[in-house]
Amino acid sequence: EVQLAESGGGLVQPGGSLRLSCTASGFTFNKYAMGWVRQAPGKGLEWVSIISGSGADTNYADSVRGRFSVSRDNSKNTLFLQMNSLRPEDTAVYYCAKSQHLVSSWFDPWGQGTLVTVSS
């Protein structure tokens, strides 16, 4: 069974940084792209970023490009999202999800999510 577990969320001040992790199990991690999707409280889904299976290719939403950085450690089956220069509008539950490809693909399954709150 594929399992994804996010961690690292919490309360951070505007302008601060946070690093999220997503630990995967139940599949050959380095053969699949992995993505991050967020959901602000009471709002819809917003795609954030994606990384290829090898880690060589990445894409970002315009709203986070230059502030967020996605990476992965395939030896530890772990995905990361480094979030810098955080803004109140970054407040959301952040989900990691498995993807078939870097683009044109779907997200399945999703982790349980980790809440990031940006507030002073």
Added chain:
Amino acid sequence: SYELTQPPSVSVAPGKTARITCGGNNIGSKSVHWYQQKPGQVPVLVIFYDNDRPSGIPERFSGSNSGNTATLTISRVEAGDEADYYCQVWDGDSDHPQGVFGTGTKVTVL
């Protein structure tokens, strides 16, 4: 940037058919994926590549995609289908391909 528009809400009686639309410029040229999110739960994929169902998803769920509109159809609606539904595509027409989600539709079973 590419936008996907969904109706905010759809109401349907049990046993009837719910149709949820997802509008986007020439969306028929893209692959559309659909997710179901029940209150307090994680999104679940219900349709991929316009009309393919993941294992475990009932045949009552189907999709279509043509022109400027993609549609998720739920036949013989059950109370357990009450949820928010989101469409998703990739906007690859740029230097930076972007994942795009629709605005979401809340399905209420009367």
